[in-house]
Amino acid sequence: MNCREARRRVSPYLDSELGRSETFELAEHLRACPECARRFEAERRVEELMRARLAGETMPAELRARLARHVLTPACFRVLRGWRPLAAAAVALIALGAAALLRPRAAPAPGAQPWIVREFAAMATDEAAFRPTGQPPSLAQAVASVLNAALTFDPGSGAHHAIALVDVSRRTDADGREYYEFRVNCCGRPALLVLAQKQDGRLPAPFEGLHPDGGGRVRDYDGVRVGAREVAAIYAVVVARHPIDELLRGLAPRSG
16 A cells, blocks of 8 residues: 555544455554654544544534534545644634534533543553464453353454454452453554443442443543443443444344
């Protein structure tokens, strides 16, 4: 894949629209080409700024989706690409203007990053993939092996992403609450999946500051994405510097 082909594929990649082989090729090219990697990070950051701005406002889901599609279209971004600071400002102004027509809700008060974000940032200090130490099973097999085999992971949900388990560990937090930590490489970049059940009516430390009952809403903390959801009375959180929607959606109740 050359630079021109890679740049054409950045927007589809950010929208999880690339096939597995193209995703691999793009990831390899970005590792080898600093200029394309820089452009990719700039476009990714504009997307994150827009989504973060929209996340703090109340508006109908249809309007939110239409606004996101317009701002993130390749044609729109090509116009703004040479003016990245203005692009970020335009994104914020568009979101604010749309929200001003509706009743806004208070944005979350600024505070410390969630526990899981701090842990991941310390664990994965760069974009290098986690290194496997053996021959781990598939993520679906590993998920099905814990917490009374109540969940599985549907590999089909990650059809646009190359997802590979590196290892799984049973851990406890400072209060003795148990959780399972899955280190995963998604498209060659590190990601963390944590599964747990409520113990004494509370969740363990990785869920601190999160709202897993919110249906998998993804938040951004300075480039680290985190999302949490509840499936069959089991709580999951995924964190990465990479799109995580498919990892969250892939978790499902295990039948039989």
